[in-house]
Amino acid sequence: MKAISTYLKASVFGLALLSTVSCKKALEEKPYSFYSPENSYNNQNDARAAINGVYNELYSWELFQQPFWNMTVLDDDHVSGADWYLGTTGAGNPQSYWGVDGPWVGCYAMIARANTVIENVPNITDIDPDVQKRIMGEAYFLRGWAYFQLVQLYGGVPIKLKALSANNPETNVPRATVKETYDVVISDFKSAETNLFPLGHAKAGEPGRVNQGVAKAFLAKTYLTMASGASTGNVTVRGGTDNGYYTYTKNVVAGLEGLDARAYYTLARDKAQEVIDSEKYSLTESWKELWSIAGRNNKEQMWELQSLAGTVFINNLHNYFSARSTFGVGAVWTTNNHYNDYDVLDERVLDGITHNYQTLQGTYIFYPSWQAAQYKVVGGITYNNTGSTTAERAYTIKYSSVADPSVANSDAFYPLLRYAEVYLMIAEAENEINGANANAYEALNKVRLRSFPLYTPAPPLPQTPIPVPEAYAPANMTPEQFRSFVLAERAREFNMEGIRRFDLMRWGIYLQVMNKIGTGQNNISKVRQAKNLLLPIPLNEINSNTALKGKNNPNW
Structure with missing residues (x-):
């Protein structure tokens, strides 16, 4: 103290x-x-x-x-x-x-x-x-x-x-x-909402400061956390040792027993909708750009922890999470099972995972081994994993764009709130209130569509680029199926952003999901x-x- x-x-x-x-x-x-x-x-x-x-x-x-x-x-x-x-x-x-x-x-x-x-x-x-x-x-x-x-x-x-x-x-x-x-x-969030100015206001403050939209979104997130913690029902999660689909009966989070979950979901949806209706924010069109230096503090990154190279305000996120680091390679990566939960056309895995890299020792590695036709030879370079399972590491790009990637501590920014989460809060809340209706699907697909390519359909359809069919969430889901899909979508969208653990906790399935794995990849318990x-x-x-x-x- x-x-x-x-x-x-x-x-x-x-x-x-x-x-x-x-x-x-x-x-x-x-x-x-x-x-x-x-x-x-x-x-x-x-x-x-x-x-x-x-x-x-x-x-x-x-x-x-x-x-x-x-x-x-x-x-x-x-x-x-x-x-x-x-x-x-x-x-x-x-x-x-x-x-x-x-x-x-x-x-x-x-x-x-x-x-x-x-x-x-x-x-x-x-x-x-x-x-x-x-x-x-x-x-x-x-x-x-x-x-x-x-x-x-x-x-x-x-x-x-x-x-x-x-x-x-x-x-x-x-x-x-x-x-x-x-x-x-x-x-406190309500008091903040009252006192803060909206994004774009002359007195709203500089990048890195919170504003009214951030306060509204965190108020919605608080309501959502309480609502899901108090809810009952089932959730299906992909995982275990075989990456299968398992259905768990959720536990009510201790201390939230008897809370009116529907009422809090309504508060969450309505407050999140206020952020959407403000039209102050937008999703970044390109997934790569979202995580670039140029993409910092854009209208999707509602609140980011700032860094500045050459000052004490640096961190070692890049060194631990990126494919190449002062360790040789990074120390943290996405599991193969989670990698396989993305569609093959999803830019969050095509662009969001490092498929080709060179270690500090000079070894050229590609990931994953089962997609060798796509990644083994790129740009005239042959990436040879020599059959080693240690090369099966899906490194995120989210903390890789820094001023100097050769140093242990650098200026990686850390996302504390993204606009994509506001849409997914609406999708989750609307489903829990009224089922998987058009509003819930619209909010869910808003996030998904950003991460999939467009194509031009064959005549006689109009020759206007449209999203590939895989971009859309499966139609006609039941409320339980939709709930599970949104939870999985949040995992795909916010991988390595510190959200997944809180999601498993608030849904009361953390113990079940983790223990279904037992010993995970790389013998991590x-x-x-x-x-x-x-x-x-x-x-x-x-x-x-x-x-x-x-x-x-x-x-x-």
């Missing part, structure tokens, strides 16, 4: 995120302590630097420098990798990972910093009222985002909505219920126990917060 009680820095992140903050101001260190806010919140520059301090925590070694994505991306049924890297969180052993406490510590650091902004920025008079309003919206959003992550990862958590001070010295706070924690998330449904609360918190009464999450 030392980062909370000493200083918040505008630092280089002010340069990476806020082009209007001067170099001198961005590098100043000021005492944004909750003990003496009068020294820190005097004018607009102070307010901007303080909100930068909240954003800064996203780029800490508690969150997205590694721990957060390590503990979410690596823990699902569609990821494999080197055993030296996936042997902890990737194998269901988070306590063996050095960053196990990261999500808890990082989220509460964000909450503490956001609390000081919320309490002190309203008192500033030397500030543009619109900027003041936006900063308040950002603080509410980031606090809500932190609680949203905490409740999904740990269940109900202690709620702290005031900065620690002489007037509020209490550090021993009991756990709230899951529902009470979600109520805080919803309240997918066996999970009931305790893996929640992460362990840090022992420091258990020991210092007497209101927790020494109790951790079950079986930790």
Whole structure:
């Protein structure tokens, strides 16, 4: 907690995120302590630097420098990798990972910093009222985002909505219920929605900042998470050792029992529709362009974690996830089973997976071996895998476009929200409310059509390019079939973006799906126990917060 009680820095992140903050101001260190806010919140520059301090925590070694994505991306049924890297969180052993406490510590650091902004920025008079309003919206959003992550990862958590001070010295706070924690998330996202400006507004803020559309989408996502967690029924998932289709009876997520799932699905659909109706966002036409440097901060990437080469705001996503890295090859890849869940015409696998690459040692490798006719000889180069199964690695392109791919730490951007998810939220919610109707299909196919080629039909049909038949989701699905298809579509669309694990959890099928695999590709264990449904609360918190009464999450 030392980062909370000493200083918040505008630092280089002010340069990476806020082009209007001067170099001198961005590098100043000021005492944004909750003990003496009068020294820190005097004018607009102070307010901007303080909100930068909240954003800064996203780029800490508690969150997205590694721990957060390590503990979410690596823990699902569609990821494999080197055993030296996936042997902890990737194998269901988070306590063996050095960053196990990261999500808890990082989220509460964000909450503490956001609390000081919320309490002190309203008192500033030397500030543009619109900027003041936006900063308040950002603080509410980031606090809500932190609680949203905490409740999904740990269940109900202690709620702290005031900065620690002489007037509020209490550090021993009991756990709230899951529902009470979600109520805080919803309240904060609503406050953010009210205060933030829409994308394109002159005062909406620079790339990397959240805006009104992002707040609306996360509010919809919160409703959707609660609704699916409270739902009953069956879900069919492709997987297991044979990549077959298995139907599971879902479990209601603990703490959401008795919730009116249909009502929350309605809230989710309607709020997501507001984002669509705003016409502020659009899907990127080209899958490759979406993940290029030129595609950063476009109208599909609603909220991305920013990076800047040559500063401290870099990460090792490229090194771990890309085909070529300083390790020789990357340490994380998509399983062969998941690769085979894409249609052969789907650009998310044609362009989204690296089929031909050269390792750091100079070896030319193609993937997959069963498509040798397509990938073994390309551009006059013969890619020879020498029959090695270690070459069966489907590396994503999502973190490959960086300024300098030869270094371990680079400027990969990380997607925190994409517009495609808004459409798929509508598809899921509409199906759960009214069945697989035209509205549900329209939203689902909106995402699918982007990733498939067009063709010109033969006469006498009009000679206008149209999507190939494979682009469309199967017609006449039942609600249960549609539900399962949307879940699979989300896996195809958001592969390696940290969404799959949360999807399996909110649908109450995580244990069933993982244990159906047992030992997965590259001998990575997918066996999970009931305790893996929640992460362990840090022992420091258990020991210092007497209101927790020494109790951790079950079986930790």
